[in-house]
Amino acid sequence: MKSNEIKEAALKYFTIHGYEGASLAQIAEEVGMKKQSIYAHFKGKDDLFLQVLRDAKETELSSKLQYFSKVDSNNPEKDLYGFLHLVIDLFQKNEQLKFWLRMSFFPPSHLEKVIEQEVIDIEEKMQAILESKFQDWINAKLIIGDAAITPTFAFLGIVDSILLELVYGNDEKRLQAKLAASWTVFWRGISHQ
Amino acid sequence: MKSNEIKEAALKYFTIHGYEGASLAQIAEEVGMKKQSIYAHFKGKDDLFLQVLRDAKETELSSKLQYFSKVDSNNPEKDLYGFLHLVIDLFQKNEQLKFWLRMSFFPPSHLEKVIEQEVIDIEEKMQAILESKFQDWINAKLIIGDAAITPTFAFLGIVDSILLELVYGNDEKRLQAKLAASWTVFWRGISHQ
DNA sequence: TCGGATTTTACGAACGTTCGTCAGTTATAT
DNA sequence: ATATAACTGACGAACGTTCGTAAAATCCGA
Incomplete structure (x- = not known):
């Protein structure tokens, strides 16, 4: 399907140059056609x-939801750390997450409202599922008895910081070091010692 | 000075629309002149x-360096938490940090190399000063005896996640909640209990 | 299965607009 | 009078988009 080739090329150039910086001519050339054909x-x-x-x-969304659905979850340490690696994998093996990240934070302004709606949608779903997981772990006394929202937000913060490191993304060593450091401190901060 | 007015307008539109999305005509109009006058x-x-x-x-850079230079630092809890608030203040009261953030992560591609150099410069300086502070606190047994790089990276991660929340920035309540959560977990993760 | 009709896809040419930039000229201020 | 600043006008190039047309693929009744 040619439509998909176009979307792939578009994804690539939107990600690199942003909405305004990517031109239809460029995208079309990548697929081997003229811009009018789009x-x-x-x-x-x-x-x-x-x-x-x-x-x-x-x-x-589906990648993340799927991860948490197939995790049977009496091991928060493994589940959460695994999720961070899932995010890294997703980011590195397909352009879509990088594109998504760029557009969530710096959307083309004439589409700001539409995009914001989509972002909020994902965000609420992820927050809800995480919060419920943390609540389970708290009830099972597997982690400290905070309000569930506390580890949820803290963890989402770590995800964000890892994503930023990935975007910046020139240094795999540094990424691993930041991941290790954030995880060490986070886990110590929510687990019984 | 008219140059400064132009730079202010440019800052505003570069921040909102990115390099490619901001036009000289727009910037000039904001200052009340024609684009050729720029x-x-x-x-x-x-x-x-x-x-x-x-x-x-x-x-x-100078705001952040100044903060750590005038902090006499036998109170890591106050110093670090204060730094997070400094970042929030900086971000909210002046456009420059938001501009900086956008351009560090999504630079116009033909200026990528130049910008990357500047970003690395700041990053290294902040990492160095933080790492040395953490080393002092570790030596004084004010925080856990990790390698200094661990709390440094973890803290930088929190700064990043707060910045992202600020960029996304539609919800002050949520920002404060994320800050509180990240801080609670982080502090518990690096302090003796 | 065939052949004509219909739809889908790609293209050249051109549209109007906007882009950044340069040259030459006028106004302002030192 | 000299220098600085803003203007008008125009440039070539690129932008997204539209039109008409030609080829290619698909469909459908005979």
């Missing part, structure tokens, strides 16, 4: 962009 | 951008 598959630049955005959102 | 003050778009970038870098 209009046989998409209504315009916005339409192409939003389709790429929704694909990326779905990939991210 | 060339009486700057060599071109790149020159304007780089001057704004270096101003932003200097503001950020």
Whole structure:
């Protein structure tokens, strides 16, 4: 399907150059066609962009949800640390998460509202599932008896910081070091000693 | 000075729309002039951008260095938590940090190398000063006896996650909650209990 | 299975606009 | 009078988009 090739190329250039910096001519050339031909598959630049955005959102959301659904979870240390590695894997093996990250934080301003809605949607779902997991672990006395929201937010913060390191992404050593450090301190901060 | 007005407007639009999305016409209009007049003050778009970038870098670096220089530091809890608030203040009361953040992570690609150099410069300086502070606190047994790099990276991670929350920035309540949560867990993770 | 009709895809040409930039000229201020 | 600053005008290039058209693929009744 040619539409998918176009979306792949679009994903690549939107990620590298942002919405305004990516041109349809560039995207079309990557697929081996002229920019006018894109209009046989998409209504315009916005339409192409939003389709790429929704694909990326779905990939991210389903990957994360799937991880937590197949984890049977009497081992928070393994589950949480594994999740961090999942995020790193997702980021490194497919462009979509990087694209998603860039657009969540610096959306093209004329699409700000639409994008914000999608971002909030993912965010709430992830927060809800994490909070419920933490509540279970707290009840089982596997971690410290905070309000569940505390480890949830702290953990989401670590995910964010890892993502930023990935975006910045020139130094695998540094990434591993930051991950190890954040995890060490975090785990010590929520577990019984 | 008109140059400064131009830089202020440029900062604003570069921050909102990115390098490619911000136009000289827009910037000039904000100052009440025609875009050609900008060339009486700057060599071109790149020159304007780089001057704004270096101003932003200097503001950020000097603010942070100044904070740690005037802290006499036998109270890591106060110093570190205060630093997080400094970052939040800096971010909220002046555009430069938001601009800096956007450009560190998603630079215009033809200026990627130049910008990366500036980013690394700041990063190394902050890491060095933090690491030395943490070493002092470890030696004074005010915090756990990790390798100093561990709390350093963990703390830098918290700074990053707070910055992301600020960029996303629609919800002051949520920001405060994330800050409180990250701080609680972090402090418990590096202090003796 | 065939052949004509219909839809899908790609293209050249061109549209109007905006982009950053440069040259030459006028106004302002020292 | 000299220098600085802002202007008008124009440049080539790129932008997203539209149109008409030609090829390619798909469909469908005979």
